[in-house]
Amino acid sequence: MNLFDMTGQVALITGSSRGIGKAIAEAMAFHGAKVVISSRKQDACDAVAAELNAAYGEGTAIAVAANISSKEGLQNLVDETVAAFGPVTALVCNAASNPYYGPSEGISDDQFRKIMENNILSNHWLAHMCAPAMLSAGKGSITIISSIGGLKGSSILGAYAISKAADMQMARNLADEFGPQGVRVNCIAPGLIKTDFARALWENPENLEVSTRRSSLRRIGEPEEIAGAAVFLASRAGGFTTGQTIVIDGGNTSSGG
16 A cells, blocks of 8 residues: 555645645655646746656646735636646645745835735635635645744744735644544744745855754755655645645754754
8 A cells, every 4th residue: 555645636835836745746646746836926836746747647737826825826726736637636735925034123014015915815816716615525724835934033024924824724723623534734934944035044055054053954855855854744644644744854953043
């Protein structure tokens, strides 16, 4: 028995044209799922879907561009998924925004609102767009990609950290709400991962040294090192896991880094 088999599942992953989202889409396709690639740019989504169809067979992936700030755009994303593959069984809310880096006194109201809306409200929308079919079927999983930033204070990523802490609470709330009907909701909290999104934190050697100095593994992570946990949470292997936040940070938080 393969506990990580996702054959027959329909996985919708936001922010999946690169980085962590792309790695999750690749891993889920490898394990047999139909996957929907989504980010803001259609051409970038098309390229990833083409890669997956070439690797795992035509019809494995489709590409649907969507801006997470648009409720209508997200509803279209879900509708296009259902039309192509059927109801979503594994939702991964990975896309997020962080337009500001610095002390909290310098963030504008518009920047603060954008972070809260894109990192919290969009996940709320998507969860409730996909949940009805899952609840009706009596099974399904929702995974929110949070961050270890939501577990500790920050003098430079304050609003982002607030949003990621809220995602963890959202997962707990929805796990409690959806659990009686068999639907599981969890978070993954990555540490510093080598992605374009986190480039400001690792490209500068001084920042990188500070970020890894007290981490147990003394390095940053790679996107594929997050993907395994996403497959676990969406597959039978994670069937008794809900309301949790899985921290994957190379020992950063456990060592006090």
